[in-house]
Amino acid sequence: MRLAWSGGDRVWLTRAIAAVAIENLVEMARAIGQGTPTPPHPGAPGWLLAIAGSVAATIGIAALGVVAAVASGRRDAAIGWTSAWIVAGAILAEAHAALGPGPYRGWFFVGAVGLGVVLGRLWARSAARRDLEPAAAELGALALLSACYLGAATSKLGGAGAAWADATTLRAVALAHAHVDAPGLSAWLADAPRVATVLAGATIAIQLGAIGLWLGPRSRVAATVGLVGFHVGVAAFARIGYWSPVVLLLALGLPWPRWIAALRVATVELGETSSAMPRADRRLALGLGAMVGLAWALPIRGYTDAHHRSRTLDTGDTVEREPVVAWGPLRAGEAIVDGWIVDAIEREPSRVMVVLAHPDDGRAVLWISAREPGAGRGSPFDRPGLRIAYEGADRARPFATAAGVVADRLAADPSVAASWE
Amino acid sequence: MNGWRARAAMLALAYVAASRGVGNLYPWSSFEMYGATRLTSASRIAVRLEDGDGQDGVVEIERFSRWRCAAPPDVDPRRCVGQWPFFHVEARDLEVRAHIDAASDPGDAGRAAVVVRRVWRLGDGPARAEDCELARCEVAP
Numbered sequence: 043m044r045l046a047w048s049g050g051d052r053v054w055l056t057r058a059i060a061a062v063a064i065e066n067l068v069e070m071a072r073a074i075g076q077g078t079p080t081p082p083h084p085g086a087p088g089w090l091l092a093i094a095g096s097v098a099a100t101i102g103i104a105a106l107g108v109v110a111a112v113a114s115g116r117r118d119a120a121i122g123w124t125s126a127w128i129v130a131g132a133i134l135a136e137a138h139a140a141l142g143p144g145p146y147r148g149w150f151f152v153g154a155v156g157l158g159v160v161l162g163r164l165w166a167r168s169a170a171r172r173d174l175e176p177a178a179a180e181l182g183a184l185a186l187l188s189a190c191y192l193g194a195a196t197s198k199l200g201g202a203g204a205a206w207a208d209a210t211t212l213r214a215v216a217l218a219h220a221h222v223d224a225p226g227l228s229a230w231l232a233d234a235p236r237v238a239t240v241l242a243g244a245t246i247a248i249q250l251g252a253i254g255l256w257l258g259p260r261s262r263v264a265a266t267v268g269l270v271g272f273h274v275g276v277a278a279f280a281r282i283g284y285w286s287p288v289v290l291l292l293a294l295g296l297p298w299p300r301w302i303a304a305l306r307v308a309t310v311e312l313g314e315t316s317s318a319m320p321r322a323d324r325r326l327a328l329g330l331g332a333m334v335g336l337a338w339a340l341p342i343r344g345y346t347d348a349h350h351r352s353r354t355l356d357t358g359d360t361v362e363r364e365p366v367v368a369w370g371p372l373r374a375g376e377a378i379v380d381g382w383i384v385d386a387i388e389r390e391p392s393r394v395m396v397v398l399a400h401p402d403d404g405r406a407v408l409w410i411s412a413r414e415p416g417a418g419r420g421s422p423f424d425r426p427g428l429r430i431a432y433e434g435a436d437r438a439r440p441f442a443t444a445a446g447v448v449a450d451r452l453a454a455d456p457s458v459a460a461s462w463e
Numbered sequence: 464m465n466g467w468r469a470r471a472a473m474l475a476l477a478y479v480a481a482s483r484g485v486g487n488l489y490p491w492s493s494f495e496m497y498g499a500t501r502l503t504s505a506s507r508i509a510v511r512l513e514d515g516d517g518q519d520g521v522v523e524i525e526r527f528s529r530w531r532c533a534a535p536p537d538v539d540p541r542r543c544v545g546q547w548p549f550f551h552v553e554a555r556d557l558e559v560r561a562h563i564d565a566a567s568d569p570g571d572a573g574r575a576a577v578v579v580r581r582v583w584r585l586g587d588g589p590a591r592a593e594d595c596e597l598a599r600c601e602v603a604p
């Protein structure tokens with residue numbers, strides 16, 4: 043199988059990945075140090091917030107990660123160095139997310155690529171083919187870089203469905219991010235629904251086309267050009283610049299050794315045919331199966347989803363909302379716990395807004411709606427039959443305890459479930 | 464599909480499946496940004512100068528580094544009861560509030576201005592904009 047770096051010295055590819063990792067680690071530490079205006083994650087563990095609140099810990103972890111990334115860029119570096127900078131990146135990325143703004147996906151691409159490198163190299167070792175490690179690492183990196191875009195496309199198709207590629211969604215994203223007074227692409231796009239439809243459709247097609255990164259040399263270049271163009275377009279229209287994946291795409295997707303003679307060396311390549319290595323393949327399949335199984339079995343989704351309240355109902359057409367004095371077990375004005383009170387209750391046809399207020403800590407808003415049996419895990423306040431999305435308006439005291447009490451009382455009251463019927 | 468492509472496909476699918484399980488936990492991500500729902504509206508906080516500069520009289524908050532407001536602008540989207548609900552990006556809204564909170568006083572150089580949330584309704588035609596007043600301020604570059 044011909045890869046972009048077939049016949050090339052892959053130490054340069056390894057260094058490019060390490061360089062992106064180093065830039066990301068420094069950027070993570072800087073972002074944590076700057077702080078965020080958003081409220082902290084209500085369920086963030088104390089140790090993660092303690093790291094985010096400590097300059098010494100943040101810089102220390104970033105420094106260890108940078109050292110590991112530098113070491114991972116050496117020829118024949120141990121797999122442990124790549125694993126170490128991934129762990130450092132994970133701690134910093136999650137500490138930053140816990141501070142409030144949620145995960146910054148621009149940092150995840152190099153983490154996925156690093157994971158691909160590790161998996162590829164482990165496969166080669168498992169097959170007792172250490173000579174294939176550099177090529178297998180490149181294939182692993184390509185596979186997981188493509189998976190980032192496949193995930194983005196399937197999230198759109200699994201969430202909004204084909205309607206995502208309509209005349210409004212892409213325009214909404216661009217308008218919410220672009221400068222209102224910039225007479226540029228975004229302003230033009232705002233009044234060009236047909237163009238928006240085409241661009242939204244192209245976005246999904248290009249993201250699905252990421253499988254071209256590992257199908258063959260021509261498809262790899264086509265996918266690279268398409269995905270780089272996608273990132274440039276998003277930056278131009280919506281001021282969302284993800285440049286790390288652009289560097290990774292250029293490094294992994296283009297045949298640099300073919301263009302630059304100095305990069306060429308004699309290498310061992312992946313054979314064109316299916317080299318039967320059943321034992322190593324079985325181990326890889328088992329390892330990947332375990333990864334997927336753990337991802338679904340561990341109760342982590344409730345935590346990671348809590349960064350994002352459901353925006354689904356925030357975005358549609360205006361609906362009637364009626365203030366009410368009481369709903370189920372709750373009454374406006376009543377005390378809940380720790381100084382939090384129910385400040386207001388307002389009903390919409392398919393959900394109820396409960397505003398919690400605290401004399402010192404401001405307000406938090408709970409959006410309560412019916413939850414279908416078997417629905418995916420949502421916020422930490424979800425209860426059987428109840429979807430409870432939240433918005434925290436202030437960063438001071440977490441409102442999680444009060445929200446949990448409200449959730450428990452609602453779940454225990456049969457009139458709440460009946461109110462959706 | 465040869466063995467290498469099958470292995471690459473297996474790796475990619477496993478990452479996507481694991482990411483759907485955990486959501487977003489570095490290095491796994493479902494990259495679901497703005498994909499969960501169809502959007503039919505958008506909003507952004509900006510400033511309208513009473514003497515009418517800028518495109519449609521509305522310019523970005525960042526154009527001015529000095530601010531004095533009668534009361535800090537409330538960036539809670541539900542403050543705009545006439546327009547709510549609409550799509551908003553909380554981080555962008557909070558950036559605006561942080562910019563105004565951190566600004567120095569314009570002194571005698573201030574120009575009268577109104578902080579507004581511009582809400583666009585989107586359909587098959589051009590975007591339709593409405594403004595919701597958030598605060599009255601004086602601003603200077």
